[in-house]
Amino acid sequence: MINIKEDEKLSPLNHSCAHLMAHAIKNLYPKALFWVGPFIKEGFYYDIDLGDDFIKEEDLEAIEREMKKLAKKNKRIYKEILSRDEALEMFKNDPYKVDLISELEGKISVYKQDDFIDLCRGPHVESTKELRHFKLLKVSGAYFKGDSKNKMLQRVYGICFENEEDLKEHLNFLEEVKKRDHKKIGQELELFMISEYGSGFPFWLPKGMVIRKTLEDFWYKEHIKEGYEFIQTPIMLSKDLWEVSGHYTNYKENMYFSNIDDKEFAIKPMNCPGGMLVYKNTLHSYRDFPLRVGELGLVHRHEASGALNGLFRVRTFTQDDAHLFMTEDQIESEIVNLINFIDRMYSVFGLKYSIELSTRPEEKYIGDISIWNRSEKALASACEKAGKEFKINEGDGAFYGPKLDFKVLDAIGREWQCGTIQLDMNLPERFDLHYIDKDGSKKRPIMLHRVIYGSIERFIGILIEHYSGAFPLWISPMQISIIPVNNEHHLKYSLEIEEKLKAKGLRVEVDSRDEKMGYKIREKQTGKVPYTLIIGDKELDENMISYRKYGEEKTAQVSLEGFISVILSEIDMKK
């Protein structure tokens, strides 16, 4: 996956291409006014005010043609330095540029090509002739200065490369992304659906449910190894609780409510308040620590309609949550444990990841600065002790504490935010949590929230795209499909095999429909079933089975016992 932002050659190229596009748009839409046109990770864009006119997707081709025409003229791109007054004079008829100039300090630089001139810091390529291998990708709306209170401008995105091969490669990558789309694969493989009666509320279909259940079972098993206990808290609780937790004041717009017997109830957007009540249910001693309490908690959040996106952004989802309670000097070792745990969980799926440490916000934060400093240090040194590199996001922590974010990298190099470990100084205070220390005094525990999958729904979405729908055997909804060559002669033997495989806990089916085997094999391949067994005269006579692995064309012949042991060890290794 490319990152133009970090490429010294591609970033000026894309920046210049943004200007070339603006130039072309200016020629085609004389009324157009331009705000800014930077290069980004995946290309460039320009924000444009076209008055009451619009650029539509189908207009992009015409703009591209105009760009090619301009580029061919081989105009030199040169820089000029102006004083503020000169700049203001030059752009006096363009309110956007005047606005921009007013935000800049010192001398103003502009770039010129032919009759087009634009404010810009640069750098740019030397001539328009270098801009040849580009593609305009999409149009959309974008708020002026990124503020939803402002007017919406039109944004056109594109990307530029040094040569045609790189451009082609990138366009192929975009095709690949489309092919892997979990919404598409989820429908094709009948994993989940979303009804028009509830956008943002996914339904799990039988096959998707197998995946979900498998991930949940695995999650429980691994958490037991790590010394966790489990709870389940109600999805609906009195509004009073959300006032104590602070969610009612800060998060009301995103919560669902219901009135019962004239009392207001809220559907939980987070599991923590319920977890706090469980903690308070008993008196705690320092001897109980670290206390690790997990909950696969179903939460509901009223996300903006435009934010919804398949399983990635939904209105109801299951967090693989846990709350950990400890003393201050247990923070570091507990975080080291967690990092190693998360590492183990991700590596099972072949997911690489990076860690980011977010520290105390400049202004809006609560709690003692000395606790902030100590816990930030604990998070950092835990990463070091676990042997993990991390990036620091200064001031990016939540108001209630610093955090470590885990971003997983999928099979085609895209990043997804999944796990997070957050220290929380807010809730223990609000809920007045305490424990009895060695000396018999009451103390406030340190509390961590953490998730590993993040949201099970979202994680499955990521896995679908990561594996492109071809799940490893242990997760695959249907593991083995048995095809009798002829129902009359081979069905009985097939059913016997099915029986034996089922007895081993495998997910098996016999496809006994009256169809030709070529047809069935095709279906198993498009359905991405890991193993297909073919049972005919040959297998019957020799008391063997023939199997074909997903994605391979060859067939292997083995005894049933041999096959079972191969399969079971593959499941065991989670390959």
Next chain:
RNA sequence: GCCCUUUUAGUUCAGUGGUAGAAUAGUUGAAUGGUAAUCAACAGACACAAGUUCGAUUCUUGUACUGGGCACCA
């Protein structure tokens, strides 16, 4: 929520100011098969509401939904 976009059969797509056509899935029948699609018959759809019109699936408006962005993600 905002901008643009989309909506025709279970699914993927054609098409029209005089209510629609295919592929595939489905049902039924025939075919008994050796590694990516056997043949035939049947059945199945214009998102919803209002307007324009003799007549609207088609045009207009609104609503809902889809997709891509933006904003949001205490």
